[in-house]
Amino acid sequence: MPPFDVPEGDPFGPHNLPYGVFSPAGSQERRVGVRLGDHVLDAGAAAAALGSPYVSLLARPTLGPLLAAGRTAWSDVRRALTAWLTVPAHRETIEPLFHPLSSVTLHLPFEVADYVDFYSSEHHARNAGQIFRPDAADPLPPNWKHLPIGYHGRSGTVVVSGTDVVRPSGQRKGPADPAPVFGPSVRLDIEAEVGFVVGVPSAQGEPVALGDFREHVFGLCLLNDWSARDIQAWEYVPLGPFLGKSFATSVSAWITPLEALEDARVAPPPRTHPLLPYLDDSGSGDEPGGYDLRITVAVNGHVVSEPPFSTMYWTAAQQLAHLTVNGASLRTGDLYGSGTVSGPEPDQRGSLLELTWNGRDPLELPDGKRAFLEDGDMVTLSAWAPGPGGVRVGLGDVTGRVVARA
């Protein structure tokens, strides 16, 4: 089963080449890996064996140096990797440097600097508005169509796919309760999102223009913004989500470079409101800001939703321009989430809040009803995008099991 012979049409074929950080079986050492099919190439070892100048970027315990190296280097390294994996002359050198995916330990692939989460799906925002403010004339807040609403989250609790998520405890208070009560969250939810990874930093005081998105952002990954709805509801006025979100955020072990997603670029939905110049992407017809990513949300292996990322109102380029327009600087390793991805259809909603309409209509799973997550539930986010010649580009899964606090 030589890895070079990855089956035709495999979503992790040589057209994809996502990056991660792994430890080989029996080792604690961290190494940059590139996924090919069901194998991981030790990229640093490959660079060293082939005398590549990119050994300084790849023979590292984190993706940080590669992220910081910038767009030209990203392209050059990708071109080199493609050659190593497809030119028969390299086969003898490269093949021993593969590890079966099932044999390695995958790590958080980079140190998360600042983590920001947006709220950029119109369908999600409308659903949330209707659920929480049923009497409002407009379910969207008045600023929603003018800027991509976002907030900072806790970067220290971003964890890699496969990490158990301890059910958080906290304060909650129902409208009829005289005082808040304390205990494990009883409304633990998921948010299916896409995370964008910043490579190239920017200086404080210097906004990043809409057109410079791909000079700074290296790639993307799936992201599960776990949310305790009961904790969040009681705490979030007036300063926003805090403990309802900060206990854990799960990301894929694999970062898909934007270069692998050229065929997935699509125009975002038509804009219904005029945009201020720094957000106005109406003139960028050949630089569509959207990505056609088809996400699947499963609970205990049962598919509960298929959110289409192409329906997001605000693009990642707009989010980056907004994030920096006040002069806030970027650092290598900054991560920002798209916000919950929900499409227009009921089976395209990216949270249980919306799928069960705040618990009113529980999901019927093979193992019972679910209003919110139960201890032991395993959540899996997966996705693919259209690739070259109709081949799919697979994104790395994000899995996480809910466990009670010991």
Added chain:
Amino acid sequence: MPPFDVPEGDPFGPHNLPYGVFSPAGSQERRVGVRLGDHVLDAGAAAAALGSPYVSLLARPTLGPLLAAGRTAWSDVRRALTAWLTVPAHRETIEPLFHPLSSVTLHLPFEVADYVDFYSSEHHARNAGQIFRPDAADPLPPNWKHLPIGYHGRSGTVVVSGTDVVRPSGQRKGPADPAPVFGPSVRLDIEAEVGFVVGVPSAQGEPVALGDFREHVFGLCLLNDWSARDIQAWEYVPLGPFLGKSFATSVSAWITPLEALEDARVAPPPRTHPLLPYLDDSGSGDEPGGYDLRITVAVNGHVVSEPPFSTMYWTAAQQLAHLTVNGASLRTGDLYGSGTVSGPEPDQRGSLLELTWNGRDPLELPDGKRAFLEDGDMVTLSAWAPGPGGVRVGLGDVTGRVVARA
């Protein structure tokens, strides 16, 4: 002018010994420094010269290793430093290792991991409520007396005292405006706060109890949470402050260890509402959670306010217990701000928002009226605390000048 002869009663005498990171004149190298009067001791060089085992914590370019070392090490190092600075036999060795404060460059003393900002002054919260929600029956949000409200800020834009602050641009929209406009903030404000620096990390899923505050928190510093009120007002519903705050947060170059503030510990104000057990400090009479810090806010050298930190409703220990009660982990270098410090009197308010009542009553400064900050304005926060025998413990100033974007 030998540094050992720091005048009796100097607020930076040997009873204080705050830590920072400096570069000597003409050097780019970063070193841990300890302030004594108007001088900085090269602490790593002192440890090396005296053959101290603490050279591994002090001969570093950042406070990180010392912060991570834990409470016993913090005490041991402080005891060693006190001996080096007060035992005459060390004088010949130590004296050449001082640098005049005016000759060195001071740096951000540690890498900020996550930055959280609280909202824990009742006077500030009541003022803000009256200003923004004049028709509300209660100016405090319903959760305010049950939990210390907080949110995550941007750690990548925390800067050291003395760094210029570029006036941020962004969207703003008055109630009568048909659509938002874009431009430099016209309501740039300060928030006088105290920042707490976490040394010892905690595990994800494991809350830090109220009584373990001083096992994790190393020390404190002054903090200016610059705020663009117009940007904040338009963006903050429903997910909280974002660009109105994320452009810059200034902290003192000197971290005062909690051990230097034993004589400043005071009981917080009486609690008006019963607290859930994880926040209930009513039984900790010998561990009062408050600190008596006397803050001064000056604009262009003119004192505009003197906020008393002893009036804060929520203590730093309660903030830490709340921050982690959902299982969120701590990292070395986590920083959390107290929230704007405002006392009960009009001249004790820690923001221009309150001092000018949202611009209605401009301050009369020697150089003209101020509703909010103008370009060129220099803001200085300073503070002292009661120390042993009535001597003051000085906190490092936080200064910052507002500049227009170039």
